[in-house]
Each structure stands twice: as structure tokens, then as C-alpha cells.
Amino acid sequence: MKELRNERGLRQEDLAGKINVSQQTISRIENGENSLPADLLIQLSRFFHVSADYILKLTDVRMTQEYRIEVEKSLERNKDFCNAFERLNMTNQELVVRLMEQLDEGQN
Secondary structure, three states: OHHHHHHOOOOHHHHHHHHOOOHHHHHHHHOOOOOOOHHHHHHHHHHHOOOHHHHOOOOOOOOOHHHHHHHHHHHHHHHHHHHHHHHOOHHHHHHHHHHHHHHHHHHO
């Protein structure tokens, strides 16, 4: 857990806030003072997009099959979008970019 947290550049406080536990809980688990409850294991697995087995050091395989499929689908969608975007002329590309910026602002 500590390795995954450090890879993301997160402090214990940051991770604790993202998964709704105390910093002390994170510290105690990382130091081996507390065991890792099943519900927290599931949250961490989802947060870091790794298998529970990876967090428990039962495997070296990080990605879950579900996450790997999700990433592949996302890459395919992005590739299709980029190809369609590249076929547009410069004027239409600029329109698409402005529209995307407006849509993004509307979501926030």
C-alpha cells in the first residue's frame, strides 16, 4: 500500500481523505500495526486499479482484468476520436476544441 501511495505522490493524509479513513489508520496498516480490513482492501484495490492480491503481495500482477479491459476500451475510443478529429479541417478542429472547453466548463 505504501509503495502504491508513494508512486502516486500521495501523503498518508491525502490517501486517507480519498478513501475516507484517518491518517492514523493508513499509518498503522503501513507499519503492520493493524490488519487490513476487507472493506478497505476493496477500496484500495479500486482506488489504485490493482487487484486485492497485489495489495496483499500474493501476486506481482498489478492490473485487474476488468481494469485492463476498461483501459483498452478507453484507448480505442481515444484513437477513434483522434482519427476523426484529424480528418477535420483546421476551422472545424478549432470549433471542436472550443465546444469541448465549453462542455467541460458546464460540467464544473
